[in-house]
Amino acid sequence: MSTPAVREIIEIDEDLCVGCGNCVPSCHQGALQIIDGKARLISDLMCEGIGVCVGTCPTGAMRIERRPAEPYDEIRVMEKIAAAGPNVIKAHLEHLQQHRQDRYLAQALEYLAAHDLPDPLQATDSPGGHPPQGGCPGAAARTLGAAAGSGHPAAGTPAASTASATPAGTAAGASATPAPPVAKTAPGSELRQWPVQLHLLNPAAGYLQHADLLLAADCSAFASGDFHDRFLRGKALAIACPKLDDGQDIYLHKLIRMIEDARINTLTVLIMEVPCCSGLLRMAQAATAQAARKVPVKCIVLSLEGEVIQEDWV
Template sequence: MMREIIEIDEDLCVGCGNCVPNCHQGALQIIDGKARLISDLMCEGIGACVGHCPTGAMTIEKREAEPYDEEKVMDKITAGGPRVIRAHLEHLRQHNQKEYLEQAEAYLEKRGIPNPLANQPQELHGHGGGCPGSAARMLRRAPGNEHPGPVAPAGQSAPAQSGELRQWPVQLHLLNPAAPYLQGADLLVAADCTAYAAGNFHRDFLKGKALAIACPKLDQGQQIYLEKLVRMIDESRINTLTVLIMEVPCCSGLLALARTAAGQAERRVPVKAIILSLEGEIQSEEWI
């Protein structure tokens, strides 16, 4: 049958193993120094592993493959114990895989295995879960109160400064792709650490741009990130996409995610990659 499934470019794969723990179906293993898809049956094609690949070796492609089999996956998952079962069920919840989640829970019930998510309310992902702090809003700046501000005299506190942030929220999971501040915007997608490494982050990188922040190593729901970026390109019609990351290998997963989104979108937008050193200096800057 035709379905979406992970494809691995062996020439790009360095065998780092970042993808393996992020495949909760156990479909990936490192064999002979390369990531391998060990079974079509166990790959559900969600692509949570894609954003964790620092070299862009992993993509989602539609091809002829054996149907995904949740029961065969659960045979392996349950052998790992309650923590592994919980991780798998939460993974299915986060990606809104209701059918597979129902199959997994039915598997546990049939065999008398405790369901670690029983009687727990489902968390909402990708839209803030109704938290007032995640409501989309434009930020207004007082005239003359621009970054950087005046230097305070010795012994006195500096006056309050306003940066270049134009909207709220900023975390990619909380951003609504239809928010007005994204319409036709130049979008900066920044790895979390970049604002701390670069002292002039607001002036040098954020000025005049909408902002989305994410961590390609620690954040869950990478497929949600991918879908949102595609929507921002196609529906919000962003003007340009700039990706700001650190030099560390895991950070490049964010760039790989942006490349994939730009490739999947119907519109074409210019994409710029900026890589910072650990000292916050620009190592490279190029349109890709």
């Protein structure tokens, strides 16, 4: 008999919480906010239970709870969110908007209508109480450039190069639900989303759904003068350093979730010729080996001068 899957998630004891805010910057996913003087988990969907926030709490109000890994249920989440008051409801809806979770946002609004609760997104001012304090702005998920409007490269741009080609037999992925542009990239930039560092990426973000993912070593963009046009065009981006970054078990877990939950189409690993960079390819291969579904993986190796010296589907 197989062991039931378990997920870990943060639980907050409201009686012990003093609203100091120490926990908020430690949440890479922006799932924690201080609202009405207390720490609130505004996104059950985004909380990965890593637990960095637990160690920052001076009163012991936070702990990691282990639960059966059930499918996400927005209505059940709204029952808990609604009990915490209108400010928490608003923060939760805004978080769903920012992460382009349109289906869950629609369910949340249906819950409000069914229970005769006002839609705080339509209000000009927040209800009474202290204004919410968000997480690190640098970790807030955003869709950039042409991808913000259509989910595709801008019309008239050349097709993706061989570095981004999908192998024969691989189906093209459907784009996430379009959303209004929230930012524009500089001329020549092919960056489609923010953030890009793998620790800050959430596998549930809309821009990762059915995406072709480029997993690039930190140094690669500096070595390659045509990084954007040759390697990044049409792809979501994650950057990491297999030698210097801590928490690589978290990286592995995130890549597995991107394959299984976000259902990325392809995974391209861009590394330098130095030996330590090969750890990024091994991580990608381990993720594809452990994931329940399989995706094709391409490895591109750059010389220190930025020239492609190896390019293979592995």
